[in-house]
Structure formats: C-alpha cells, structure tokens
Amino acid sequence: MQTKLKNIDFWILVPFILLSALGIVMVYSASSNAAQLQGLNSSIYLKRQALFVAVGFLLCAFFYFLKIDVLKRSLFTKWFLLIVLALLIVLLIRKHFNPQASINGASAWIPIGPFHIQPLELAKLALILYLAKVYSSRVLNISQQSLKQIFSQLWPPVLVGLLITGLTMFQPDLGGAAIIAAIVFLMSFASGLDIKYVVITVIFLIILFVCGYFYFAEHSMHMDHSSYRVRRLMSFYHPFKLEKSGGSQLVNSYYAINNGGLWGRGLGNSIQKLGYLPEPYTDFILAIIAEELGLVGVSLVIGLLAVLIFRIVYLGFSASQIYLSLLCYGIAGFLFIQSAFNIGGVVGLLPITGVTLPFISYGGSSTLVLSICMGIVLNISVNLRQNNSLN
Numbered sequence: 001m002q003t004k005l006k007n008i009d010f011w012i013l014v015p016f017i018l019l020s021a022l023g024i025v026m027v028y029s030a031s032s033n034a035a036q037l038q039g040l041n042s043s044i045y046l047k048r049q050a051l052f053v054a055v056g057f058l059l060c061a062f063f064y065f066l067k068i069d070v071l072k073r074s075l076f077t078k079w080f081l082l083i084v085l086a087l088l089i090v091l092l093i094r095k096h097f098n099p100q101a102s103i104n105g106a107s108a109w110i111p112i113g114p115f116h117i118q119p120l121e122l123a124k125l126a127l128i129l130y131l132a133k134v135y136s137s138r139v140l141n142i143s144q145q146s147l148k149q150i151f152s153q154l155w156p157p158v159l160v161g162l163l164i165t166g167l168t169m170f171q172p173d174l175g176g177a178a179i180i181a182a183i184v185f186l187m188s189f190a191s192g193l194d195i196k197y198v199v200i201t202v203i204f205l206i207i208l209f210v211c212g213y214f215y216f217a218e219h220s221m222h223m224d225h226s227s228y229r230v231r232r233l234m235s236f237y238h239p240f241k242l243e244k245s246g247g248s249q250l251v252n253s254y255y256a257i258n259n260g261g262l263w264g265r266g267l268g269n270s271i272q273k274l275g276y277l278p279e280p281y282t283d284f285i286l287a288i289i290a291e292e293l294g295l296v297g298v299s300l301v302i303g304l305l306a307v308l309i310f311r312i313v314y315l316g317f318s319a320s321q322i323y324l325s326l327l328c329y330g331i332a333g334f335l336f337i338q339s340a341f342n343i344g345g346v347v348g349l350l351p352i353t354g355v356t357l358p359f360i361s362y363g364g365s366s367t368l369v370l371s372i373c374m375g376i377v378l379n380i381s382v383n384l385r386q387n388n389s390l391n
Helices: 002-006 012-038 043-067 068-072 073-099 119-138 148-169 174-191 194-221 228-237 248-260 285-319 322-347 365-385
Strands: 110-112 114-119
Touching: 002 194, 012 043, 012 285, 043 365, 068 073, 068 119, 068 322, 068 365, 073 110, 073 119, 073 148, 114 365, 119 148, 119 174, 119 322, 119 365, 148 174, 174 322, 248 285, 248 322, 285 322, 285 365, 322 365
Parallel strands: none
Antiparallel strands: 110 114
C-alpha cells in the first residue's frame, strides 16, 4: 500500500481533485437560486454533490488499490454487463407503463429514494471493461487480415455495443447513444485495425456528418414541431428565430458567455442562472462558469480536462499489455467525447444533447463512474511505474 501511495500519478490525481472541487463550488453557485424556486433549501444540490464526490473518492481509492487483474476476470465483466443491460431494459419497461416519469422526453433514471441512478453512465464503464477484455483476449493481428476475417472477429463485441446503443436511443437519449457508439468505434480501431480502414471510415463519417448538417439546416424549419428532439435540433440551427419555442437555452448560453468576457462577473454573480437558463447546474454549467469566471475560468476547466485526457492516452501508449492500453484508450475516449459534446452544445457548435460536463456538472451516477475510471487509470499508472515503463 505504501509503495502505491508513493508512486501515485499526480498528473491524474491533481486535475481530478481540482475539477471535482470546482464542480462542487459551481454546482452550488449555479443551483442555489433554482433550488429556492423549487421550494428546496438553497444548499441541497451542494450537499448532494459534495456527498457524490466524497463517495467517488472512496471508490477511486478502492479501484486504485484493487488488483487490476480482477477487472479482467470474465465473471466480473459479464455480470457487470448483464446487470447494466437489465437496468436499461427496466428503463424501457418503466417508460412503457409510466410515461409520466420521463424527464424532458427521456426515461433515463431509476429513482431510489431521494436519488436517481442513470444506467447509461454504468453502461459506459461496463462497455469499456468488456471491449478491453474481449479485444485483448483474442490477441489478433487484424491489420494483416481481410475485411471478411476482420468482420468475423469484431462482430460479437460490436453487436453488444449496438445493443446498448439501441436501448439508449429508445429512452430516447441520442447524446448518450452517440457516446456509446463512439466508444465502440474508438476501441475497435485501437484493437489493431489497419490505418487505411480507420481513414476510410473517418472520411465516410465526415461526409455523412456534413451532408446531414446541410440537409437538416435546409429542412429543419419544415419538420414536425411537436417532437421535443426535433425542437432541440431546430433550435440548434435557428436559436434566435425559435427563442420562444426551444432555442432559449442556447440563446441564454450565448448571453452568459458574452456577459462573462475575459475575467467574468465574479463567483455567484451570474444573471442567466436566475431563471433564464433552465437547470444551469447540469449540462449548461459551463455557461455559468463562463459568465462568473470568464474565459479564464473556462480555459482552466478545459485545460485540466486536456491534461487528464492526454495523460491517460500516454499511459495507453506506455502500457505493454494490450488490455491496459485499451482500458486507457476507452476511458480517455469517454472523457474526450463527453467533454466535446457538452462544450460543443454550450457554444452552439453541436446540437444540445443533455450530456453533462465531466466532474463539473451535478449528477451522482456520472460523478461515481468517473471516479471509478480515475481509480482504474491511477492503478494502471502505478503498475507501469513499478515495472519501470513509465516516466
């Protein structure tokens, strides 16, 4: 234990602690007024987030001291995945029999007392562990194989990924489904595909995205306005035209960013959190940071996230075991994609998907899963240091 503590990776630990601490502060700042409007104590979300972070640190420590081989055991991986799939199916059943339980058109939470579990967050971790296990156990040099051979080796784990993606889409949670699909995509290519297949796929996806962007930009105003998802998509293209019918979130996010300028209005002094920006302590908390702490505060958050992501990718490159490398690539991809979706939505570069900002946004399931991920990568790092394969 002393050896592990002595060799802990501060490039991961320090950003993790700083982001979690900043998250607690900003959740309180962004939620106090909203809590009072809901008839709750102004510090209710502060106390809950602090509890989530405290439990998260304990989980991080547990997975840091856990033998990394435990995660690789088939029994652990399969049962974890089966439990997650069962929870996702429970969500669909609950949505069918109790459609009023949906929040913003999506049934994504299972209530347990005063708290809510979001199975999708568990699904991200379960999928990363499963794909790392499956791809590493095959020990294949698929870069030298034909497309038919590659397909025969990749289809089982990809099918599992598609199943989770499909269950997530039926909630419906398109942002979460996109993150799951992206994790499958990244880890499949990281398992050893020839670079030419990667390039071809990326080019295809870019063409598909560009065509889709211009198609929806042209036809979005003529779509059915009754759908919550369609209204979100239309407000992405025409936020000011549709400010009164779906575009207000993005418009008020622009106002918050503009109000903040370089240094911000000061902690606690946001205007947009006072009833203008709905639920400012969740997926739009970065807009409140921009308004209160300015570009400097936003740069600090993005910089700390970047340090974490690059360090985890570096661990993946340094690991001699393909299993450890894939774990690192999966977790780094998860952090990058979720951060990109959230930041892109806040600044209007991507449609609003309801994706939270890692470590900063309010949420128990997200905080706990991310803490477990940090414990795993810290564990990998100390193992590499002990084997003298990491600086």
